[in-house]
Amino acid sequence: MGGLDLVEIHNVELNGGEIIVECLKKEGVEHVFGYPGGAVLHIYDAIFNQDDVKHILVRHEQGAAHAADGYARTTGKPGVVLVTSGPGATNAVTGIATAYMDSVPMVVITGQVPSPVIGSDAFQEVDTVGITRPCVKHNFLVKDVNDLAETFKKAFYIATTGRPGPVVIDVPKDITSPWIKVPFKYPTKIKMRSYNPTTKGHVGQIKRAVKMMLAAKRPVFYTGGGVVLDGAAAELTKLAQRLNFPLTSTLMGLGGYPATDKQFLGMLGMHGTYEANMAMHGTDVLIAVGARFDDRITGNVERFCPDAKIIHIDIDPSSISKNVRVDIPIVGSVKSVLQSMNDVLADVEIDHKPELIDGWWKDIEEWRARECLKYSTKSKKIMPQAAIESLYNVTNGNAIVCSDVGQHQMFVAQFYKFDRPNRWANSGGLGTMGFGLPAAMGAQIANPDDEVVLVTGDASIQMCIQELSTCMQYGLPLKIILLNNGYMGMVRQWQEFFYEKRYSESIVEAQPDFIKLVESYGHIGMTVSDPAELDSTMEKAFAMKDRLVLINVLIDPESNVYPMIEAGKGHNEMYMPPESELV
């Protein structure tokens, strides 16, 4: 059925379930992550009758949404989810909200009870459109089978354009009835009078911005997830290298500029590097690119970049001047605006005085010399930082890495140097524990030839652990690095710093035997506790190309993430690691 062209399809009568599958094909969707139930049985029947759209059966609907999310983040293509009404939809909500906070393109099809009984508290009825409204870019309730195709076209269009995000399509069961057939025609183009995202930046603003950049003495690029989402890494790299400006990135932006390059200062913000945060504090011209001035980045907004003129490039006008006033706003696609800046620079070559920023680089090198990421090598235990460094080495920095939420996530951000975009998937905005395993699953399905790694914690992994079963079913050879500290480490760290070590409910008691656990799902487990065996264990695990291997890394239990800026403090007020003070 895959080869039907428009004219032919026009004469074909299809039922709602078949129409949905055809729409997915038309959108080039290869994988759908889902879980069946009463309200979507007609759709599942249509899926059964074809091979073009492959269905991945998860073990929990939250897993479906995170898997589609990981798929999207590592490909740039929209992830697709299919769940049933009621509990199917509510289980997916955490995953939808996670995608929403990080602007991930996703289309979620939820079954709904039949139209005539909507509102009657029917079996497995919830108001999905109402529940998801605050955590989607848009949602639809389909009221007529004749509207299905256009609704799908709109949903994919909205999810993937402008500032991307999840779109929910709620489909009552009668709409997919096998007995109601209508002509199918998928619109080739869609225009919506109420939705026209701006793409090209204002030329005058771009010129003003470039002029300001060329006059800067202490410039910094502050780049965010928008660079990755818009596929603008090449344009950013060209611009930054042309100007020799330093860059720092948010958690979401990592990979948007090569982390191994000398112009890169590392991540900024709460657990950012000393040099990145000091550069933010001292800058005179800040160029924010596809970033949204989140509170984990700015700290106290009153003390944020006190001397800076700010240029802000973003596709979403509502991100501009939301938390921090900016001097030159540029609404537009990050990619096209950076490209225009490169074009402008090609013209005004003469005005560029590279030596203007020599002093600034000297300051930065001094901050760098503080070695803020230094950690103790004296411990008899494995340090979490060393584990990530070992992972980096054994994968040659080429893996796709997903993480959960906690200290381990920050250690990846600090120590795994992402040189390319779309190689790093984590829940930045919502901070959803349980994201990692299903996201890694989705990433592996999207990138079968890549090494996909999950770095997780002993608490996080238990939040979506059931997906180990999905990994078995589809033969996904993930490598899981479990940084096991016996704590909800990030919670414990805050309790150590701000609650006089009262470790209230942050100890992971009654841990399962993780090795037996993964083995029971049919996978392989290894434990390592001796620093001398860390590298060899990693190598052994990664040598098993076609098996899922979990390495239970018993790490120094009370390691902390440094540097750290306490919420509400300024960028120049960092807690530094005890080790670096010695430098």
Next chain:
Amino acid sequence: MRHIISILMENEAGALSRVAGLFSARGYNIESLTVSPTEDKTLSRMTLVTWGNNEIIEQITKQLNKLIEVVKLIDLAEGKHIERELMMIKLKAEGDHREEVKRLVDIFRGKIIDVSDNSYVVEMTGATSKLDAFVDTVANELIVEVVRTGPSAISRGIGGLHL
């Protein structure tokens, strides 16, 4: 400062709750909100009265514009405009009060549209501030019931909010 935001939106179920949800989720103030059809069946028009400093109003208009169903909006406070609200107010009217209330209604150019031997229903239109003034002027113990539509507003001159 008080702002009147006029919105043209797709006439679709759920559009109103998107706007209301946006205001509660982001903690913006709503003083009043009215929705009604327009000359174009596919569009409805919302008039929303809110207040806040310039930054907040800027965010409100940006966030509203981000809603997929919002086609166009203007902040009427940015230019000259006319504002009207309809009020129906039921007042006790017995003995001496009957004349006194009637005189007051005349001063405010209201109309008595229902009379019983002990009550009046008064219809009054005007700017919100005028209706407020009437309510403040009538003795509190005479008021039985107040029903107000919330303001509708339109810009002066030939320009307007349309597609």
